[in-house]
Amino acid sequence: MELSRRANAQLPVPVPIVKTAPPRGKRMLVRMPAWFWLDESQWDARSARAQVGSVWAEATASAFELVIDPGDGSAPFTCDAPGTPYAEGADEGDACTHTFKRSGTYTVRVTANWGADWEGSDGNGGTLPTMGRSTSFPIRVVEARSELIANP
Template identity: 45%
Template sequence: MFTGAMTPLLVAGLAVFPSTRDDDGVGVSAQPFNYLIWAKEKPRQSSATPAGKKPKVTCSYRRWWYANGLKKVGSADSDQPLSTEQPKEGAWYEVRCSDGSRDIVWIKNQESPRAVRERLARRAYERIPITPPKVLTAPPRGQDGLVGLPHWFYLAEGQWAAKSKRLHAGAIWAEATATPQRMTIDTGDGRTLTCDGPGVAYDTSRPAALQRSTCSHRYLQPAKAREVTVSVTWRGTWRGSGGEGGVLPPITRSATFPIRVVEAQALVTKG
């Protein structure tokens, strides 16, 4: 077990995050499957150490037994190989110090502030309500389109807008944002149409010749029912306390519906 002089070293070492150092010279650095903790030992009144000098004691922490909630202790004198499993709740470590002391101690895993922010961001992202797109067309759905004329596709008002969600864990917070990036249309005739925006709404109060669509398709063959699928892809980002941030996986939502395309009939009369 540790000596009385080493107890403050153990407590201080476990109270900080990896790769840190405080004003008293206590620090810890994390490496795969081990920790290195160091400190300047404070002299006791009965110590024969000359005044003004503080002997430096170095301790190495080597992962001994992996355990998930089980206090399974390995022998410090055996050559039992280390577990290759990733520690979950924590692990047992063999401690060897430069003053000759040794021990086996249980160290619970600590989650860094950044890891907490990332976890909050992912959870917030999952809670953003992103529904399948509400798609409008011209001619309106349910009415026949014509071969050779543009068939318009566009989203209902308010569909093309970023959405955000923020979560807190004490003083730590993270906010996730989903932003629409593109609209992709499987036109049902073997073609794919990609639009960078929500399309332009058709205005029935204006002449057709004065309007232009940014997302339309011309069907060259008639069909009683074509299955059209409109997909909107959202880009995910997050930011959090401490000025950190990052990118989240994209989200895609789709809506499928039928449209009918017919040929225009010409009326021929004899004069």
């Protein structure tokens, strides 16, 4: 069991690098969906092995959800996948999106949760505690105003 904990501690589980549409640093619009996603490679399983002599334990972690707290007072929401990269004209479908209802600057917090299992050289194994890796970043949301002009 001690080796399984050591293997778990060595797992290279990354802090998520979140992409958004509109891109971070650009303004987002009120009442327009903001898209959130990770590159597929950030969702790949990770493994680590701890060994003493011929005895070993190997831990394998797999991401299973993204939890996004948009920071605007609405409830956090969960996506079961890394999200869908934005493409012009794309349907929201399975995308991880949030629609901000008011203008302001919000701190978005994204947590990738990872489940892990271990197996040992003696044939034993089991489930390890869920690991969460989080990142936060600001998003500025603005209102777009339009003006109707009579056709001359």
